[in-house]
Amino acid sequence: METVLEMRGISKTFPGVRALDGVNLTLHAGEVHGLMGENGAGKSTLMKILLGIYTLDEGSITLFGKPVSFRSPREAIAGGICMIHQELNLIPEMTIAENIFLGREPLKNGFVDYKRMNRDTRELLKNLNLAMDPTMKLGRLTVAGQQMVEIAKAVSYHSRVLIMDEPTSAISEEEVKRLFEIIGSLKAQGVAIVYISHRMDEIFEICDRITVLRDGKFILNSGCADLSRDDLIRAMVGRTLADYYPKEIAKKGDVLLKVEHLSSPGKFQDVSFEVRAGEVVGFAGMMGAGRTEVCETIFGMRKKSGGKVYIGGREVRIRNPVDAVRHGMALVSEDRKQYGLNLIGSVRDNIVLSALSMVNPSAFINERRLNRAADERIRMHGIKTPSRQTLVESLSGGNQQKVVLAKWMLTNSRILILDEPTRGIDVGAKSEIYRLINHLTAQGIAVIMVSSEMPEVCGMSDRILVFSEGALKATFDRDEVTQETIMRYASPNREGIPS
Amino acid sequence: MTRSTRTQQNSLQKQMTPAAVLSRFGVLIAFAIMLIFLSVATNTFLTPKNLINVVRQVSVNGIIAVGMMLVLLTGGIDLSVGSVVALSGVVAASFAQSGNYPVIVPVVMGVLVGVLVGIINGFLIVKVKIVPFIATMGMLSMARGMALVYSNGRPISNLSEGFRFIGSGSLLNVLPVISLVMLACFLIGYVVMNKTRFGRYVYAIGGNEKASRVSGLKVDQCKYLVYMISAVFASLAGVVLAARINAGSPASGEGYELDAIAAVVIGGTSLSGGVGTIWGTLLGVLIVGVLNNGLDLLNVSSYFQLITKGAIIVLAVAMDSRNKRSA
16 A cells, blocks of 8 residues: 655654654555544644644654655645644634635636636535535534535645544534545545544544554554454553552541532533542543533533532532632632633732732731742742742743642632643642642542543542543542543443434 | 842843843833933923923823723723713813802712713623723713713803812912822822732733632622723813813813823733733823923924824834733
8 A cells, every 4th residue: 555654753842741752653545544542642742743833853754755844734735734623723704615715715817716716616515425505604514514614625635644633522423424424435535544533433433543652652553453442442541650649548528519410501411429528539531521611610610500519518509700719619720821820910919819818808908918928838839930029921831830729729728629730731740739639638628630641530539530421421439440441431432422 | 038049039030131121111211311302402391380281281181091000901991081071070060160069069979970980881891791992982972972961062161269279279389289189099099009909809800810710809890890990080080170171061081081091001001901000100191291292392283293192102002012022
């Protein structure tokens, strides 16, 4: 079979992280190639290097035997490589044809030649067996329909390599079938397809070969038929990092938070669980499983459609974060830049923000009191900052995260929700955050930790709740579970899920 | 703090390059150059009479600018202030005619107008969730219309002696009362923004509104209050303006929102919120005032004055966005 693309020995280092370490990927004409790995394994970094969004540190890329190095997605498209992102990059207010020809509209006498544009689009859609009117507004299509338009657009560039990132995450069973048909016809035309998905069933159904990455390293490349489900899972998670997680089991106290039948339409249904003082409850699952939404609903950032929340045994009504904070809750968001910090504010002002009325009960500010409280926390949490007046935006990710934690610890919260607490921070800062979690549970604080990193969930939780597609699938004690089991429950099962 | 940690801190701080000094103190330097130039180029600028005149002239804009700064700090905008000046001016004037009431009555009535407008602005922005630009633009038109209706479109004049004293009187024959009112407003602004919890919250909301919400701040309450304060300061400005020109005119205050925004922005407040100081705003107010005065003294036509003012505002904002990019 003809080799279309070969990436050899690709390495990429970001400050503090070796994102890719000697990774290989070979694509043949007319194959669907599954690219697998946990979140953070390096899949998207590899694809971004291919598309020219990142530059590689080491390694080589050859396309049809010729070395290439694209400097932008635009150049990659011209070279025949196109990516369909999970979030679609189309403009709803424009027609299908306008979207497909965006930026390269056919002209006639200096004006856009709509007649030709629509004709060419119609032909293109017909070749893909899509019955769509080119002049229809894109926004009137379903997500799946829009995805088809993205594929048509890629085809119109005569792409030889098509990368699909989680193409089925937002479409129905019926639409998946349509998608697979189109993939089949692209294969027949000799297009090489990189298929990124967390869904095992699909991978085994559609892929010819599979490449697995883990922690930025190349793990295996194998024909799909030679691989069992369990082999694949082991390749993806296989590591023992027990020492890396310095978990200390704390003494468990009363139930601090109890959630009963919590629901939010379209996000999650009927979620019930409880968290005791001194306990870390891990929320495991894939991205989009509804874990973040559950947390945000408990914290009053989203409306619930049903269910009850009890704190310390009493039912509470939490309509907004003000209520949540009053009831002793704290939330460290997965997106600290958007929901955690005032980046243009100082370290001090960020630390004292939530607890200002406690640190400084009078309506008038006592600067010295604020400085003292901030300095104490900077020392206690080991926040590395030139001074308390330094703007938070100039700190490293790990230190920014510690500022968010310091802010909440100052409020004397009893229930701490950590959503991906170690995302995007380096290894050293990670273990400091784990130690901080130990320190907090020792004081009898109840912790919920959402994490998409399997070893982290297993390493730091007392109990693990596995979510998939908006439902709580299983609960395990720390000792009775392996990463493989969690992965099995976390993998979405397409059958039986209403579309 | 020991000496060693202090030197350590200094070594961690960025050295200020000449460009950084220029961008940080640029406005102050520009102001100084303006003062020196006008002192040399004219023999009328550096006279006590003219300087007092400048301070008197900037007062109305200064009072408005204090409230405007709070709004801009949250990342919002208040376009209705000019019309509020007119509305509160005619209302105050109607109670100040012929001296039927003690001086406090027209002042309170005028400020009540501000309270009312503030409640409506806050309601539209916080509860109905209309973007501030549109909500206050609507109020710009409505308040102007109400001023015209209230006054039948004619200025309300012949105001009492006591009331006029607020606008044109002086203490000890040198200190204009109107400027003392402005100074008081700036002092209040200073205390509120730097010495109260509310002030810290305003900066935090402007820095990152979503994070402030998640941090458990009463964001809606703060924003409500900010638009109230802006309208109240604007209405106070309307009262003192009516006292100064001896009439409540429904046509007054037109375009004042732009002067106030210009002063605040020249003073270093970021239009996207979160950054700015009250003394910067005072400096901005003085720059706009001295610029107007200087161009008058240099016999520049009012047409060219508009062009100059516009160019200076654009320049100030350009410097602001350059700072942000280099940060």
